[in-house]
Amino acid sequence: MRPHRPSASQVRPSPQAAPSASRSTSSQRGASPSQRSSPSAQGPAMHEAPSTHAPPSPGPASSPPPSGARRGSITRSAGASPGRAAGRLSGSIHSSTQAPPRQVVPGSASQRGSPPQRRVSTASSRRASPGTKRVRARQPRTTAPSGSSACRSIPTSASSRVPGATPSESGSASSLGTGSSAALGCPSIVAVARTAAISTPGSRSVSTTRSSCVALPPSHPRSSASASPAHRSPALLRPPEPPCMTRIIQHDRSLPGCPLPAPSPAPLPHPLPRPSPVQRHPPAGQPRPASLQPRARRARARRSGMPTRREMWERLGEDVDVLVVGGGITGAGIARDAVRRGLKTALVEMNDLAYGTSSRSSKLVHGGLRYLEHYEFSMVFESVSERRILMDLAPHLVNPLGFLFPVYRGSRQNLFVINVGMWLYDGLSLFRSPKIHKNLKPAEVAELEPALDRSGLKGAPLYYDCSTDDARLTLETALDAAHEGAIVCTGAKVKRFLKDERGRVAGAAVEDTLGGEGTKEIRAKVVINATGPWTDTTRRLSSVPGQEHRDVLRPTKGIHIVVAAEKLPVEHAVVCFHPTDERVLFALPWGDRTYVGTTDTDYAGDPAKVAATAEDVDYLIDAANHYFPKHPLAREDVISTWAGLRPLIAPPEKASMSESDVSREHEILVGRDGLITIAGGKLTTYRRMAAEVVDKAVRLLKLTRMLPADLKPAKTDENPLPGGRGWPEDDDHDAVAGRVRAASQDVLSPEVARHLADNYGMQALEIGAMVAEDPGLGRALVEGRPEIMAQVRWAVERELAATVADVMVRRTQLFYRDLDQGLGCADAVAHEMARLLGWDEKTQRAMVKAYADEVALSRAWREG
Ligand SMILES: Cc1cc2nc3c(=O)[nH]c(=O)nc-3n(C[C@H](O)[C@H](O)[C@H](O)COP(=O)(O)OP(=O)(O)OC[C@H]3O[C@@H](n4cnc5c(N)ncnc54)[C@H](O)[C@@H]3O)c2cc1C
Numbered sequence: 001m002r003p004h005r006p007s008a009s010q011v012r013p014s015p016q017a018a019p020s021a022s023r024s025t026s027s028q029r030g031a032s033p034s035q036r037s038s039p040s041a042q043g044p045a046m047h048e049a050p051s052t053h054a055p056p057s058p059g060p061a062s063s064p065p066p067s068g069a070r071r072g073s074i075t076r077s078a079g080a081s082p083g084r085a086a087g088r089l090s091g092s093i094h095s096s097t098q099a100p101p102r103q104v105v106p107g108s109a110s111q112r113g114s115p116p117q118r119r120v121s122t123a124s125s126r127r128a129s130p131g132t133k134r135v136r137a138r139q140p141r142t143t144a145p146s147g148s149s150a151c152r153s154i155p156t157s158a159s160s161r162v163p164g165a166t167p168s169e170s171g172s173a174s175s176l177g178t179g180s181s182a183a184l185g186c187p188s189i190v191a192v193a194r195t196a197a198i199s200t201p202g203s204r205s206v207s208t209t210r211s212s213c214v215a216l217p218p219s220h221p222r223s224s225a226s227a228s229p230a231h232r233s234p235a236l237l238r239p240p241e242p243p244c245m246t247r248i249i250q251h252d253r254s255l256p257g258c259p260l261p262a263p264s265p266a267p268l269p270h271p272l273p274r275p276s277p278v279q280r281h282p283p284a285g286q287p288r289p290a291s292l293q294p295r296a297r298r299a300r301a302r303r304s305g306m307p308t309r310r311e312m313w314e315r316l317g318e319d320v321d322v323l324v325v326g327g328g329i330t331g332a333g334i335a336r337d338a339v340r341r342g343l344k345t346a347l348v349e350m351n352d353l354a355y356g357t358s359s360r361s362s363k364l365v366h367g368g369l370r371y372l373e374h375y376e377f378s379m380v381f382e383s384v385s386e387r388r389i390l391m392d393l394a395p396h397l398v399n400p401l402g403f404l405f406p407v408y409r410g411s412r413q414n415l416f417v418i419n420v421g422m423w424l425y426d427g428l429s430l431f432r433s434p435k436i437h438k439n440l441k442p443a444e445v446a447e448l449e450p451a452l453d454r455s456g457l458k459g460a461p462l463y464y465d466c467s468t469d470d471a472r473l474t475l476e477t478a479l480d481a482a483h484e485g486a487i488v489c490t491g492a493k494v495k496r497f498l499k500d501e502r503g504r505v506a507g508a509a510v511e512d513t514l515g516g517e518g519t520k521e522i523r524a525k526v527v528i529n530a531t532g533p534w535t536d537t538t539r540r541l542s543s544v545p546g547q548e549h550r551d552v553l554r555p556t557k558g559i560h561i562v563v564a565a566e567k568l569p570v571e572h573a574v575v576c577f578h579p580t581d582e583r584v585l586f587a588l589p590w591g592d593r594t595y596v597g598t599t600d601t602d603y604a605g606d607p608a609k610v611a612a613t614a615e616d617v618d619y620l621i622d623a624a625n626h627y628f629p630k631h632p633l634a635r636e637d638v639i640s641t642w643a644g645l646r647p648l649i650a651p652p653e654k655a656s657m658s659e660s661d662v663s664r665e666h667e668i669l670v671g672r673d674g675l676i677t678i679a680g681g682k683l684t685t686y687r688r689m690a691a692e693v694v695d696k697a698v699r700l701l702k703l704t705r706m707l708p709a710d711l712k713p714a715k716t717d718e719n720p721l722p723g724g725r726g727w728p729e730d731d732d733h734d735a736v737a738g739r740v741r742a743a744s745q746d747v748l749s750p751e752v753a754r755h756l757a758d759n760y761g762m763q764a765l766e767i768g769a770m771v772a773e774d775p776g777l778g779r780a781l782v783e784g785r786p787e788i789m790a791q792v793r794w795a796v797e798r799e800l801a802a803t804v805a806d807v808m809v810r811r812t813q814l815f816y817r818d819l820d821q822g823l824g825c826a827d828a829v830a831h832e833m834a835r836l837l838g839w840d841e842k843t844q845r846a847m848v849k850a851y852a853d854e855v856a857l858s859r860a861w862r863e864g
Contacts, residue, residue: 334678340715533647561597617641691716
């Protein structure tokens with residue numbers, strides 16, 4: 001008998017969805033990065049008054065230009081969030097300037113006037129999309145004068161104990177105040193930005209942001225039927241701020257041993273005095289590639305403009321302004337933002353880029369529909385705004401996807417209520433969702449998703465969010481930072497922090513975990529801890545006796561299972577509630593595979609050892625079998641699993657809160673030793689989080705008089721990631737694939753060319769050219785699959801891949817998608833890497849073994 005299907009209102013938030021309503025949201029919600037970065041870059045005082053925002057024009061936006069119209073204008077938009085107190089909107093600012101006409105590729109369809117392609121988001125459309133309609137060269141975004149902003153300080157109303165913070169990190173009412181400029185002169189500030197999205201009553205925010213206007217037809221998934229194309233980072237009107245969401249700044253220069261400068265801060269010496277020399281520790285237990293690479297490879301890499309991993313390691317000795325610890329999406333975003341502002345930046349990652357949670361998410365760039373149940377309007381607003389921006393920054397990686405939300409008889413919420421929620425969701429995106437939702441009748445649902453159970457089905461709203469490749473998004477973000485001049489070094493583990501004579505963190509001792517080069521010291525004016533689930537471990541590295549950091553995280557584990565698409569055929573993401581505990585789950589189409597996730601359970605072990613258990617897998621299989629009874633799954637159908645840890649901020653009342661109720665919000669902590677820590681948050685909002693953290697770093701640098709001159713706005717919302725540069729504005733993946741195939745001189749099949757276009761964007765053209773030069777690189781890694789040997793070479797030469805696992809898991813996804821998880825081609829991959837990296841036989845074998853161990857860990861549940 002079918003278990004009771006819960007209503008939407010009964011269901012707890014999804015792992016990526018609603019946090020508890022009392023949690024804070026971003027501290028500068030609504031302010032565009034450029035708005036935030038620009039003043040910061042000029043060195044603002046550490047003044048925590050929120051920027052003042054102008055509300056958007058929330059009403060019907062202007063009609064989209066006619067199909068095929070040229071990009072006509074750059075519009076500066078201002079927006080207010082429909083925050084909690086929806087409707088408290090007060091005014092708007094719009095301005096526009098003429099942009100140069102868009103180039104049209106001669107002979108392209110658009111020039112010929114053929115209709116643009118409609119591209120949304122089903123598995124089939126992504127597997128075999130319709131033919132090319134038109135290709136347009138993406139214009140570099142035209143800049144306009146940055147928007148004005150005004151600030152109004154707000155009274156800080158409450159004393160709020162920061163969960164997990166040491167006594168010195170939690171504010172008291174008397175010591176709090178966002179507007180006290182006197183206090184701002186104290187770099188011993190311990191600032192806990194609970195990243196409030198909201199401000200006190202009466203405060204108003206004005207933000208203008210520049211936006212490119214892309215003419216797309218109403219039906220286009222990257223367009224919207226009724227929206228002005230202008231609003232990309234609208235600002236928020238902030239409703240009253242509950243005490244627990246108050247941003248806290250503590251100034252306590254009187255604390256014994258306060259290492260920070262006196263009220264009139266004297267400039268710290270720079271370069272900072274060197275602490276005692278660091279012992280060199282040869283790394284143990286890791287396969288060590290030979291340290292020297294063949295000369296030809298180095299020369300090739302130099303031609304490509306991407307330094308090799310070894311060159312990155314050699315550069316690590318240089319002094320920098322900002323040292324970022326952690327190469328997940330958060331650290332990558334911070335590095336990109338910082339270097340684009342003109343700060344000399346280094347990022348160190350102990351393993352591979354995206355090794356942690358950032359390759360183990362549900363791979364969605366989404367607003368989080370479920371947050372609406374908890375009235376987290378501003379959080380949804382921020383996420384959908386970022387979704388829109390990411391669709392422009394990485395159009396090849398962030399793709400619209402239809403979500404079907406089946407409603408069954410017995411649900412407490414009826415379709416009408418859910419429909420209202422859908423309108424709200426679309427409205428919060430200012431009707432710039434990939435497509436506006438619609439309500440489907442049971443027969444229509446059956447037609448779209450024949451595998452879905454129909455008994456008791458009342459209908460299903462179909463709405464739109466985006467899917468992505470989380471690892472590649474992280475990779476491109478970090479590599480873009482490297483292109484801009486950041487040192488991005490993988491296999492570099494922070495072992496301890498360097499301190500100056502005042503006890504301030506002044507760099508780190510970093511161990512080479514790949515090349516066996518021992519330990520190096522990096523001197524940095526400011527250090528940022530972005531180590532996700534390792535946040536507390538990293539914080540402890542800076543503790544001094546008697547002032548140990550308390551843990552701030554409550555990590556929870558989420559797993560996914562991957563099955564063949566024919567075993568669980570879905571064309572859309574299907575949102576469902578687990579039949580036993582009512583948690584939200586997704587079944588997601590993924591080319592020739594479908595994945596189901598996710599779980600949400602507390603986790604206390606080593607983050608590097610997180611893995612699915614048999615219980616986790618059965619839990620997901622049960623849900624899938626409940627909703628897709630005609631396609632029953634068994635354990636044997638599971639091709640692969642992945643498990644990740646959410647680096648969630650521990651709530652004060654940990655014991656009484658379930659895992660799913662823990663907030664997904666981020667927090668920024670500034671320790672008394674100056675170490676900045678960011679934890680929590682979502683993949684979707686990484687860019688905004690990064691801007692907030694760099695703002696914080698810039699303030700610290702200013703206070704310590706170490707802020708470099710001539711900083712500039714980062715404009716991370718305007719410059720596409722490498723694969724997105726030149727991507728056709730009509731988002732025609734097939735058109736790019738056609739060009740990739742041509743670049744390979746037709747060595748590549750259309751399917752392989754499409755696979756490369758989807759994963760590498762416009763950079764796939766270079767891979768195509770590589771294959772034209774050496775057709776042997778076009779051979780498949782696994783018979784019948786689209787991954788090719790050229791990807792291995794590209795990964796090593798251009799993407800800092802240094803182990804077989806780097807290639808299998810985070811560069812090609814063979815770990816997840818291949819029936820034997822890439823074990824069958826691991827030797828061939830290792831052989832090619834050995835040729836490129838100069839590995840000896842022993843290293844090669846060790847690399848293959850290390851990869852096999854990783855696969856074994858992901859399969860350990862089979863024994864349970
Ligand atoms: C199951 C699950 C599903 C999710 N789904 C979504 C989703 O669909 N959409 C969404 O927006 N968000 C989602 N999230 C959230 C999102 O994935 C995370 O918030 C995000 O990836 C965290 O990134 P991070 O950079 O903070 O951490 P990580 O990606 O874990 O990066 C931290 C890095 O620090 C490195 N490191 C640690 N210690 C050191 C050291 N001492 N020296 C050098 N480097 C070090 C680690 O190796 C690691 O690579 C999901 C999370 C989970 C767990």
